[in-house]
Amino acid sequence: MKHADEMQALHRRAWEEIPWLVNGRIAAAEREALESHLRHCADCRDELALQQRLRDGLLRQAQPAADADAGLARLWQRIDAEAAMTPADRRSSTWLRWLAAAVVIQAIALAALLGANFGAATPQYRTLSADAPPPPEAIRAVFAAELPLGELQQVLDRAGLRIVDGPTEVGAYTVYTLVPRGPRDVALQRLRADARVRFAEPAAEAGAP
Amino acid sequence: MHLVTVNEPPGPAERDNPRDLELLGRIARGDRRAFEAFYRNYHGRLTRFLARLTAQQTVVEEVVNDTLWTVWRNAGAFRGGSQVSTWVMGIAWRCGLKALRRTGPAAVEAPAAPGEAASYPFAEQEMQQWIQAGLQQLPVEQRTTLELAYYFGHSLEEIAAIMECPLGTVKGRMFHARIKLRNLLPALGGAASGEKP
Numbered sequence: 001m002k003h004a005d006e007m008q009a010l011h012r013r014a015w016e017e018i019p020w021l022v023n024g025r026i027a028a029a030e031r032e033a034l035e036s037h038l039r040h041c042a043d044c045r046d047e048l049a050l051q052q053r054l055r056d057g058l059l060r061q062a063q064p065a066a067d068a069d070a071g072l073a074r075l076w077q078r079i080d081a082e083a084a085m086t087p088a089d090r091r092s093s094t095w096l097r098w099l100a101a102a103v104v105i106q107a108i109a110l111a112a113l114l115g116a117n118f119g120a121a122t123p124q125y126r127t128l129s130a131d132a133p134p135p136p137e138a139i140r141a142v143f144a145a146e147l148p149l150g151e152l153q154q155v156l157d158r159a160g161l162r163i164v165d166g167p168t169e170v171g172a173y174t175v176y177t178l179v180p181r182g183p184r185d186v187a188l189q190r191l192r193a194d195a196r197v198r199f200a201e202p203a204a205e206a207g208a209p
Numbered sequence: 210m211h212l213v214t215v216n217e218p219p220g221p222a223e224r225d226n227p228r229d230l231e232l233l234g235r236i237a238r239g240d241r242r243a244f245e246a247f248y249r250n251y252h253g254r255l256t257r258f259l260a261r262l263t264a265q266q267t268v269v270e271e272v273v274n275d276t277l278w279t280v281w282r283n284a285g286a287f288r289g290g291s292q293v294s295t296w297v298m299g300i301a302w303r304c305g306l307k308a309l310r311r312t313g314p315a316a317v318e319a320p321a322a323p324g325e326a327a328s329y330p331f332a333e334q335e336m337q338q339w340i341q342a343g344l345q346q347l348p349v350e351q352r353t354t355l356e357l358a359y360y361f362g363h364s365l366e367e368i369a370a371i372m373e374c375p376l377g378t379v380k381g382r383m384f385h386a387r388i389k390l391r392n393l394l395p396a397l398g399g400a401a402s403g404e405k406p
Contacts, residue, residue, distance in 0.1 A: 019383055025364035047387075054390065055359040057340040060333075064269070066256035072248050075274045076241075079281060 010037060014044050022051045137184045138164070138203035139175050144196045151196060159190040225250070229293035237285035248277050254361065255301050261356050262305045262349060265312060272308045276301040291370055295363065299371040302353070309349070343393040351386035354379055 014037040020026040021034055038044050139161065143152055156162060156175060166173030184202065191200035229250070235243035255276055259269045279300050287296055344352050350372070357363045357371060368379045 016380055016384065019358050019387070020365055023358050023362050023364075025358075025362065025367075050391065051387070053336070054340065054355075054394075057336050058356065058359045061337060061340070063253060064256050064260040065266075066253045068249050068252040071252060071270055071274055072245060074270075075248070075278060075281075078274070078278065 011041060011044065014038070014041065015047060018044065018048050018051050021048065022055050139184065139188060139191065140199070140201055140203040141173050141175050141191055141197055142199040143173070144198060147196050155191070155194055155196055158194075159187040161187055161191075225294060226292050230289070233280075233284045233287055233293060236281060237287075244281055247280065251277065251280075251297055255297075258298065258301055258353075258356065258361070259305050261344075261352055262309060263312065268308050268312055272301065272304045275304045275308075279304070292367065294361075295367045295370050298357070298361070298363070299373065302371055303373075339394045343390045346393055347386055347389060351382045351389070354382040355386045355390075358383065 014034050017026060017030055017034050021031060026034065038048060143155065147155075159175075161175040163173050163175050188200055188202070191197045229247070232243045232247045232250075236247060252273060255273045256269060259272050260266075262272075263269060276297065280297060287293070344355070347355070353372065354368055357368045358365075363371065365376060365379055369376050372379065
């Protein structure tokens with residue numbers, strides 16, 4: 001009985017190793033044992049033949065179209081564009097991606113908050129979509145390009161502001177007080193006094209940026 | 210869109226490795242000609258590999274370039290712990306999975322008729338159709354395991370490294386792929402039955 005179990009275990013192991021004999025990647029010692037088993041196991045010989053046919057079929061399949069020249073040209077464009085970026089650009093692009101996600105989350109939270117607190121009294125606050133006009137308290141601001149994310153947060157915290165939109169193509173953000181911590185003009189003065197802020201104007205008057 | 214030539218499989222990894230290593234060393238130093246040679250060596254096989262994951266040709270092209278962009282950026286970090294081809298295919302597998310999560314699974318395109326079809330007997334074409342139909346029934350991990358072993362000629366250990374999984378997982382995927390294909394491909398198997406070992 002034990003002998004039968006051993007034979008079955010050998011058979012199962014041989015069966016498992018057949019693909020690696022077929023593709024020529026089986027270790028020498030295992031190959032010898034497998035070939036020895038194959039000599040007296042018709043089932044494994046059938047399986048070997050089947051797997052060889054399968055491999056032959058795969059090897060004969062047509063190759064998908066592949067235009068290496070066009071692909072390479074696209075990749076050089078990408079690599080060269082990245083190489084042309086300054087280190088500050090690269091840092092900026094990295095944290096801007098993070099910031100973009102944060103802005104979306106904050107905008108959703110803010111929209112919910114405003115909807116709950118002020119929605120009925122001030123209908124212009126109902127949404128903060130790109131098409132909606134900026135609320136009267138909103139400030140349009142541009143920050144120093146090399147400003148790290150932590151410092152940006154510091155600037156905003158000091159002025160009691162949160163980002164609700166941006167950046168635009170020229171890197172401008174729409175910011176405004178999340179809760180009424182002070183009149184807009186105080187926040188504007190704080191922003192303008194900070195050397196890391198390049199531009200700060202009431203959004204309604206700031207126009208394009 | 211397919212070429213009409215019979216596919217030329219890649220050579221054994223051991224044969225290509227010295228050339229790949231030499232190119233990688235030059236790429237790490239910013240040698241663009243070396244990268245172009247490397248790109249051309251791998252472009253076809255990566256396209257074939259990734260076309261097994263998705264039928265969207267634009268996604269395949271994008272992931273091929275993501276893979277080779279990673280090679281350009283990280284050539285200097287390759288320490289020779291594996292064959293270069295194993296390293297590259299591992300990058301492609303990870304990039305491909307990421308793209309699949311983004312774009313969703315897509316049916317793998319049926320292949321064009323084998324190249325120089327007139328030279329194949331009808332049974333050969335029929336077999337190709339059965340193989341393709343069978344492969345489409347397999348989960349992507351099993352299909353990839355089979356492709357890495359039979360088309361790309363990778364060993365069990367190399368496939369485990371590429372797919373970042375234990376050897377036992379590769380064995381299991383190969384086992385289940387074979388059983389499933391055996392049951393699905395009666396024409397291929399001839400008299401083969403669906404019985405297990």
